[in-house]
Amino acid sequence: MAALVLRWKTFKTFAASCFHSSSTVAQQPPLPHSRFFPPLEAAMLPDGTFRGRVAFITGGGTGLGRAMTATLSHLGAECVIASRKLEVLQQAADEISGQTGNKVHAVQLDVRDPQAVTRCVEHIESLTGLPDVIINNAAGNFVCPSENLSANAWKSITDIVLNGTAFVTLELGKRLVRSQKGAAFLAITTIYAESGSGFVVPSAAAKAGVEALYKSLAGEWGHYGLRFNIIQPGPIRTKGAFSRLDPTGQFEAGMLSRIPTGRLGQASEMANLASYLCSDYASWMSGAVIRFDGGEYVMMAGEFNELHKVTADQWKVMEKMIRSTKGS
Numbered sequence: 001m002a003a004l005v006l007r008w009k010t011f012k013t014f015a016a017s018c019f020h021s022s023s024t025v026a027q028q029p030p031l032p033h034s035r036f037f038p039p040l041e042a043a044m045l046p047d048g049t050f051r052g053r054v055a056f057i058t059g060g061g062t063g064l065g066r067a068m069t070a071t072l073s074h075l076g077a078e079c080v081i082a083s084r085k086l087e088v089l090q091q092a093a094d095e096i097s098g099q100t101g102n103k104v105h106a107v108q109l110d111v112r113d114p115q116a117v118t119r120c121v122e123h124i125e126s127l128t129g130l131p132d133v134i135i136n137n138a139a140g141n142f143v144c145p146s147e148n149l150s151a152n153a154w155k156s157i158t159d160i161v162l163n164g165t166a167f168v169t170l171e172l173g174k175r176l177v178r179s180q181k182g183a184a185f186l187a188i189t190t191i192y193a194e195s196g197s198g199f200v201v202p203s204a205a206a207k208a209g210v211e212a213l214y215k216s217l218a219g220e221w222g223h224y225g226l227r228f229n230i231i232q233p234g235p236i237r238t239k240g241a242f243s244r245l246d247p248t249g250q251f252e253a254g255m256l257s258r259i260p261t262g263r264l265g266q267a268s269e270m271a272n273l274a275s276y277l278c279s280d281y282a283s284w285m286s287g288a289v290i291r292f293d294g295g296e297y298v299m300m301a302g303e304f305n306e307l308h309k310v311t312a313d314q315w316k317v318m319e320k321m322i323r324s325t326k327g328s
């Protein structure tokens, strides 16, 4: 019994030193040069930009989805947010609506279920009419060595991200086409949709599929008045992402060091970009893929960017060696 208690105490100490939910894991401060890149939180578009418009946001009750909903609502949109946890959605809807004075509706939906998507869209149509803005933001993800992934784990992520986005996009798209009503679609993917990434393979594959879906429909459905754009965010602190991708917090410092702007992104910045892309100010933008990552992608890709570590003295030595080399 004593041994069991000791093992439990040891585990609790380990857990306390590891898990995000514990107060012992400090968030990394931004790097000093991030002062050159201060995030602006206020909505950048004029008041009323979305007045008379309806926006549908999947996963709109938490994280980035919630921030995008808040900004669109602030700019005058009537919003509908949908995901699995109705209580979370309802609380977000009430809080946002309380702040903006505009209606926010909460609708329970598991995007993996095509029949549920159809029912949800029927409900939205009767509630607000077909939306003018559709943001496919809902996602699932976790880090895991691929040799440990079960078939169901693969299916769970790809069903939410790729199939869920396709079900929502096709169900709404077909109705918009039939009604001859234009709309702006936006999908939230990630920078590794382009490069691929180990340890998040189902997410990488599904997000790449979402990008192909959106770029394809931008070509096919433009003449129906439908635009399709994509944002690839870099790291922005949300509970959903960080708890599943860096549960111990140990990778955050390394991540910051490879972001040239020296800080994580903020949800409000992402919300401003999303609002712009879904607004009439961007009516000539379709099929665009916007990387929004503080420069992280190119920093990781550039073969020589490691030379940041070279000191001034080391550069002198290296330069001397290079200059003294004659011929090949």
Ligand SMILES: CC/C=C\C/C=C\C/C=C\C/C=C\C=C\C(=O)SCCNC(=O)CCNC(=O)[C@H](O)C(C)(C)COP(=O)(O)OP(=O)(O)OC[C@H]1O[C@@H](n2cnc3c(N)ncnc32)[C@H](O)[C@@H]1OP(=O)(O)O
Pocket (backbone or CB within 6 Å): 139, 140, 141, 142, 143, 144, 148, 149, 150, 151, 152, 153, 154, 156, 157, 190, 203, 234, 235, 236, 240, 241, 242, 244, 245, 246, 251, 252, 255
């Ligand atoms: C080096 C990196 C440094 C720092 C990174 C930090 C920050 C982030 C930077 C960039 C982020 C870039 C991209 C981000 C993309 C995102 O999508 S983030 C958003 C994440 N949000 C969510 O995931 C929210 C929703 N998620 C969920 O609901 C669950 O996590 C879910 C598992 C996806 C789905 O839940 P559900 O209840 O439907 O599923 P389960 O029944 O629980 O599981 C289904 C099968 O999956 C297996 N599973 C679950 N978890 C794991 C795990 N951790 N490892 C392995 N397998 C797992 C589970 O066992 C089931 O399979 P089965 O047992 O075979 O049945």
Ligand SMILES: NC(=O)C1=CN([C@@H]2O[C@H](COP(=O)(O)OP(=O)(O)OC[C@H]3O[C@@H](n4cnc5c(N)ncnc54)[C@H](OP(=O)(O)O)[C@@H]3O)[C@@H](O)[C@H]2O)C=CC1
Pocket (backbone or CB within 6 Å): 058, 059, 060, 061, 062, 063, 064, 065, 082, 083, 084, 085, 086, 088, 109, 110, 111, 112, 136, 137, 138, 139, 140, 160, 164, 188, 189, 190, 191, 232, 233, 234, 235, 236, 237, 238, 239, 240, 241, 242
């Ligand atoms: N934060 C970051 O650093 C980055 C995020 N992203 C992307 O940004 C988007 C938002 O992520 P973020 O806000 O960080 O994380 P969250 O976990 O907060 O957001 C994911 C949302 O998806 C919803 N969701 C999950 N599964 C389903 C489902 N089956 N049906 C309907 N809704 C579902 C969740 O709600 P519920 O549980 O109620 O269903 C939740 O609201 C995602 O597309 C993510 O891939 C991309 C790159 C970086």
